[in-house]
Amino acid sequence: MAGHSKWANIQHRKGRQDEKRGAAFSKIAKEITVAAKMGGGDPGFNPRLRMAVDKGKAVNMPKDKIDNAIKKGTGELEGVDYVEIRYEGYGISGAAVMVDCLTDNKVRTVAEVRHAFNKYGGNMGTDGSVAFMFKHCGQILFAPGTSEDAVMEAAIEAGAEDVTSDDDGSIEVITAPNDFLAVKDALEKAGLKPEFAEVTMKPQSETEFAGEDAAKMQKLLDVLESLDDVQDVYTTAVMDE
Numbered sequence: 001m002a003g004h005s006k007w008a009n010i011q012h013r014k015g016r017q018d019e020k021r022g023a024a025f026s027k028i029a030k031e032i033t034v035a036a037k038m039g040g041g042d043p044g045f046n047p048r049l050r051m052a053v054d055k056g057k058a059v060n061m062p063k064d065k066i067d068n069a070i071k072k073g074t075g076e077l078e079g080v081d082y083v084e085i086r087y088e089g090y091g092i093s094g095a096a097v098m099v100d101c102l103t104d105n106k107v108r109t110v111a112e113v114r115h116a117f118n119k120y121g122g123n124m125g126t127d128g129s130v131a132f133m134f135k136h137c138g139q140i141l142f143a144p145g146t147s148e149d150a151v152m153e154a155a156i157e158a159g160a161e162d163v164t165s166d167d168d169g170s171i172e173v174i175t176a177p178n179d180f181l182a183v184k185d186a187l188e189k190a191g192l193k194p195e196f197a198e199v200t201m202k203p204q205s206e207t208e209f210a211g212e213d214a215a216k217m218q219k220l221l222d223v224l225e226s227l228d229d230v231q232d233v234y235t236t237a238v239m240d241e
Contacts, residue, residue, distance in 0.1 A: 027231055029069040030055045030102045034082050036073025047181055049073075081106050087113045088130045091122040091217050095207045095237035096130035101177040101228040112227050120220035133236055134201040137161070138180030140187065141196040144169030151192055156206060158186035174202070214239040 031052040039046035043053050056066050072079030082102040087110065089097050097117075103109040114124050135222070141149055147170050152163045155173045160183045162174040175183045177199050184197050209217050217237045224233045 017038075024059050025056070025061050025065060026228070027084065028052060028059070028061060029065060030082060031231060032056065032066060032069035033073040033079055034084070034102055036070045037075075038073075041070045041074040045177075047164040050181065057199070076209065077120065084127055085109065086127075086131075087124060089113075089117050089122055090130070091120075091220050091237055092213060093207060093209070093217075095209070095217060095235055096133045096203070097122065097221070097224070097237075098130060098134060098201055098234040099224055099230055100228045100232040100234075101227075102231050105229075109227075109229040112229065113224065116220065116227065120223055121216055122220050130236075133204055134234060135204055136177055136181065137202050138173075138175035138176070138177055139196070139198060139200050139202055140173040140180075140184055140194045142171040142173075142192065143195050146192065150190065151187065154190040155183055158183040167234050168169045182195060201234075203234070205235040206238045207236050207238060208240060210236050210240040 008127045035046060035049035035218065039048055041049070043050035053066055053070075054161075068077060071077040082104055083106060085101050085103060085106060087099045087101065089099070091097050099113055101109050101113070116122075117124050133207075140155075148165050151171050151173065155163050155175075159179045160173050160175050163171065163177075164174075165171050173183065173187070180197075180199050184194070187194065217235075218239055219236060221233055221237070224230055
């Protein structure tokens, strides 16, 4: 990422997510419910559920909220049926944006997402219009100062696709989505604790924004992320501090 710190960008994202922790509980609960409904209520046999539960634990989501979300998915408690849907579009200067949603009302959701795009300088695209700009993968990031050799050895042995170091000293491990948990577990068993780890849609290239354009683009992303039905927002945009 020429001229930009990957580490700073990840920290910036984490900070903004932490500010919205209350909303995060609700969104993670939805993901836990859907994962449990699709693959059963045991995280040991349901990788998607384990990742959702881990995400909840990472933001100190109360255990009873996690357990209740699982029970809603398995039918032990009454819950809502959610549908997964993805919307694609463009922000300012053509930066790609993908919006993953879980909703019980697609008409409401598409109207809210379209309104956000239109109001804040973007526009909705068609299915597949920007998906090719992203790679579905596991992404594990270690803080500057972590031993690159140790990460490299453990990650490659566990089946990682790639290990790279950034100019800022951070180390990034990329995995196939299905190998993410095995690689993350192997790294942690080797005493290497990542600062950031998730299955994501990683942009293949990035568009850097600064000043007023950065503020406008960030506003669009913030509004999309604040929508109740939106689970994740991915973008090729990078905002300089």
